[in-house]
Amino acid sequence: MSDSVRLLAQHQNARFLLYPRFLSGLTVGGQPLAREAGMTQANQATALRVRRASEIEATGDPAVAVDRYLIESRDSGGMVALVEYVLAPRVLAAPMHRHSREDEYSVVLAGQLGVFQDGEEVVAGPGDVVFKPRGRWHTFWNAGDDQLRVLEVIAPGGLEELFRKLAEPGGEYDPETLPALAAEYDNDVDFEATMPLVEQHNLVF
8 A cells, every 4th residue: 555545544534424314214335215204115206395404314524524415316216316515625525536327517505616537627616517427537625715515416316325335434435445335336436546636735635
């Protein structure tokens, strides 16, 4: 293991402390999640309903980063998931990674979103939308000095289950274990390529 990877392992993101869950019976890793009261599999994705703020599951550390699961794959018949990311200043959300199945679209609600993709960097502000197609090496971070809030559209859905896996005890960004876990969701990660961004932008990871 290189020195840079060891350094990353020593500075694992504190976001993966699991919040208490508001809905009982939830599981992770592709297993069925509990349906909301009164819902059946047939009408789960089509019925008019409201998910109250108090019912939205969240994982993370509010001092560093939080993921809020607004729309899950099971809500849309697998078509899409919607996750809100809340990042403290200069926090890197993930190591360099690549999806084989999912396209992602980042809608910036507040703050400055830094994105790296295949050698190119951009910074997006409130109201901007960043397109991150599948098959591209990328990562993102809070590029500003204020809190960053982003709505992440993931199509098709299902990748949010990996986020929950990472929130479980022992599921942190460990260079020894994350590649195999990510591969279960047809994702690749590259810790070696992550360190230059951490150093260049003085990021927390």
